[in-house]
Amino acid sequence: MPQKYVEFRLASQDISTVRFGVSPGHEIVHAVRTLVRPQEQPLQWGWLRAVRADVPRDSLEFLRLVVGETGYAPDLFTSAPSWDLTPADEIERLRHAPLEPISVDLRKRAVRSAGVARAALERMAADPARIRAMVVRHVEAFWEVALAPYWAQVERILHADIGSRVRRMTADGLAGMAADLGEAVEWSADTGFDTVRVRMERHEEIVDCQGRGLVLVPSFFGRHCAVLTEPPAQPTLFYPALGVSEVWHRAGSTDALAGLLGESRAAVLVALGVPLSTTxxxxEVGIAASTASHHLDALRAAGLVASRRAGRRVLHARTPLGDALVHRA
Structure with a gap:
């Protein structure tokens, strides 16, 4: 079967307005999907163990129906990412979301469903005011248990990812940064446009950004790249954030290793589950760059960290021995 792509075509004015954002709504969607299909999210099992017994079942089942288990997610939840968007802002936006787009979203979900689920979604699409109120109520209940206790940690990872991407863009240009967003993302300049191509399972589309730019949004819970292409939303690419694999066991690992390596050095080793520069x-650890460099030298000398040059930067990551030490802890 031919490969499908969504292509974001960027003119010069679009390139100058590429920006990053955070989407609590996108995280809600994929947290629900993680609870429903945990076998597909091994990196989130620590979170699953912590929350699944306490998540309100009625809220989970309602949101499962509205957002689906895979594929298309209603634009209602993802339409306005921004750097400083808070969960409270997101819920307030849902509270006042226009009704007609909600009906459109639910009909899209209905045609992608079957049987009882399809009939329920069609009924919901006919009464968007009631469904909007239900979405807000169930999102608030779900958020309070499943995400509020962990949001500071999640947000730190998302902002750290953005900081890393911005530095990469400064050093290697937009093309160099975009090519590192994930295996499904390619950068091309051979069509008369600068083009970001995103490999998709079912959807294909050419999006002329037409001066609207492109929003890049890291996701903590999303495993795959996703796109938002329909106006009035700005063209948006969601991609998996760096550093997710370590976060749920980080505190325990650091505590266990601190007696052996010292607190800061243990934190550095745990953080290097993904390649990071010294800065x-x-x-990530909250120490001075000179201190990080000193710890990296010591860990490298012990065979726990390896360093390699990537363009203008030197990246550090754990060796198999370092991995074994962290995971054993």
């Missing part, structure tokens, strides 16, 4: 490592 990124310092920001």
């Amino acid at each position: 990124d490592t310092a920001e």
Whole structure:
């Protein structure tokens, strides 16, 4: 079967307005999907163990119906990412979301469903005011248990990812940064446009950004790239954030390793589950760059960390021995 792509075509004015954002709504969608299909999210099992017994079942089942288990997610939840968007802002936006687009979203979900689910979604699409109120109520209940206790940690990972991407863009240009967003993302300049191509399972589309730019949104819970292409929303690409694999066991690992390596050095080793520069490592751990460099030298000498050059940067990551030490802890 031919491969499908969504292509974001960027003119010069679009390139100058590429920006990053955070979407609590996108995280809600994929947190629901993680609870429904945990076998597909091994990186989130620590979170699953912590929350699944306490998540309100009625809220989970309602949101499962509205957002679906895979594929298309209603634009209602993802239409306005921004750097400083808070969960409270997101819920307030849902509270006042226009009714007609809600009906459109639910009909799209209905045609992608079957049987009882399809009939329920069609009934919901006919009464968007009632469904909007239900969405807000169930999102608030779900958020309070499943995400509120962990949001500061999640948000830190998302902002750290954005900081890393911005530095990469400064050093290697937009093309260099975009090519590193994920295996499904390609950068091309051979069609008369600068084009970001996103490999998709079912959807294909050419999006002329027409001066609207492109929003890049890291996701903590999303495993795959996703796109938002329909006006009035700005063209948006969601991609998996760096550093997710370590976050749920980080505190325990750091505590266990601190007696052996020292607190800061243990935190550096745990952070290097993904390649980081010295500056990124310092920001991730909350220490000075010179201190991070000293710890990296010591860990490298012990065979726990390896370093390699990537363009203008030197990236550090755990060796198999370092991995074994962290995961054993």
